[in-house]
Amino acid sequence: MRLRRSLVALTLTAAVAAAPMTLTSPAFADTALDVATSEQVAPGVRLESFTTRSVSAAAVQGELLTVDLRNPHVSVDLLHPQSVAQANTVSRMANAQGAVAGVNGDFFNNTEAQHPGVAFTDSSDGPEIAGGRALKAAVPNGQRFGPGMPPGVTTQAVLGVGADGVGRLGVASLEGSVRINSTTRPLGGLNQYAIPVGGIGAYTSAWGATSRARSVCGTDTTRGAACSTDVAEVTLRLGRVVAVSGTVGAGAIAPDETVLVGREAGADALRSLTIGQHVAVHYNLSTGTGVPFRSAVGGFPILENGTVVPGQDAKAAAVRTGAGFSADGHEMFLVAVQPAPGVSGGMTTPEVAQLLQQAGAANAVNLDGGGSTTLVAWDPGADAVTVRNRPTDAAGERSVANGIGIFVK
Structure with a gap:
């Protein structure tokens, strides 16, 4: 049973706590997903909080946003600072642009220790498209700041929503x-x-x-x-x-x-x-498909056509952000996972792929993680987002290069 289907019975009003529901899936043969709360952030946008365990049996907490792209009032766009070479927090970018929810985006150039005296830039590794406008292209593969990618993947890899309103993985070259x-x-x-x-x-x-x-x-x-x-x-x-x-x-x-x-x-x-x-x-x-992206952000694929992408690091467990789409591209899933308080580790990228698959995704990417992992959403009755996960950066919510924003008219 997929997580997406199991939540129908939950009351989708505002921050309604439900009795823990234990779910199992072949993707996590010995792992249960306990859904604690569910709330309707806005029409077409739902937020669930859950706990689970990684394959290493470490306790993990997470937040999952499910977005109905068929809803004519819902749209997705890039969260970004005022300029490409700057950084800002996800909550500030979301509130400045009027988003109802969102997560952090691509890995970015956040250190220049190897080039003393060179001015620092917070620019992302991959492409950025916002409102149908190309903001930047991808750096060469060897210049990328983020961790290693699966074989055959380049810095041009993106997750985005096309001009047709359908979500898909692809490239922006x-x-x-x-x-x-x-x-x-x-x-x-x-x-x-x-x-x-x-x-x-x-x-x-x-x-x-x-x-x-x-x-x-x-x-x-x-x-x-x-x-x-x-x-x-x-x-x-x-x-x-x-x-x-x-x-x-x-x-x-x-x-x-x-x-x-x-x-x-x-x-x-x-x-x-x-x-x-x-x-x-x-x-x-x-995009090479004939359908231009209306919005896109860099991220390397971890799930394609319902199959976990081979060649990923299956040992490094960490705080993670992931994003994906259903097979028809009409439903979007944004997830942030981190170890429970007092526990180290988190999830590997293949585990995040499996978790998103349980939620209903057939295609997904890994985004920047660690101290960058941030998921925000409107509070019931509020007109601004707040951080819903527990950022692990020492300073709290970290400034990042970009993010994925969910907008509702």
């Missing part, structure tokens, strides 16, 4: 070009903290005022490699060159401006430009 001196070159980056070796990256007003210097550090295979010194930066205003520099700068970018940063061969191409010259820059994030 950068398709872009820069035309310089009658030569068209591929665009290697969009508002990301690392651009490919020899490439050119574009930065827009969405990036913010944070220094772009980190973008030329590391290589496509080694995050901690030294920063390149063979660099150039060009500022375009309405498609015309207004500045050419041999260093990578900082500062806010105007809405009518685009800053191009190049390294190695990309820097050579930018250095050939002169003031007043026209440069054409085009880009989009392609």
Whole structure:
């Protein structure tokens, strides 16, 4: 019996405590899920709190949001700070954007110890799409800050909702070009903290005022490699060159401006430009399916077509955030799990995949975990979200790069 079906008998009003219900599933052969409370956060959005045990028999607590994407009043979008290179807490982002619930999103660049003196950026590893608008693309695989991904998975992997209102896993790959001196070159980056070796990256007003210097550090295979010194930066205003520099700068970018940063061969191409010259820059994030994403966030797949993705780390138990969709993409599941008080550990990513499968998911991803794991929802009668899990970061709720927000008209 799946968790989703077992909750029908619970009273779905506001924070109604129910007698513990013990459930078993083949996914957790010897593990029971005890659902303690259920509440209707908003029409089409339900929140359950539960306890269970991991395969190692460690006690685990969790919160599960179930979202009905068929409800015409319900939508999903990216939670994000004012700029790509900043971070903020999930609760602040949700309240600022008017979400009724949400969780934290992708892994992000939260340390630069390997590059002393380089300005810090909180930008996420993977792509970001908000309201149908491409905010950023993915960093090269070797630059990723998060843990190892299953074989064959890239930083372009995302979970999102399409323009058709259907949730799905997929990729959001950068398709872009820069035309310089009658030569068209591929665009290697969009508002990301690392651009490919020899490439050119574009930065827009969405990036913010944070220094772009980190973008030329590391290589496509080694995050901690030294920063390149063979660099150039060009500022375009309405498609015309207004500045050419041999260093990578900082500062806010105007809405009518685009800053191009190049390294190695990309820097050579930018250095050939002169003031007043026209440069054409085009880009989009392609799904390869013909259905554009209305919203998307980076995360590596842990469950695909009802099967746990092979090659995952089945030993590392930790605090986790996961997200998934039903087989038809019409139901969304957001979960946060952590060890019970006084207990260490948590869940492995395969266990999170199995838990989401019990909830009704056929496809799911792993999101940033540990101190980043945060699940928020409206309190009954309130017009703002509060944190519903127990964040494990020493400072409390951690500032993160992005999140998944649930919105109800």
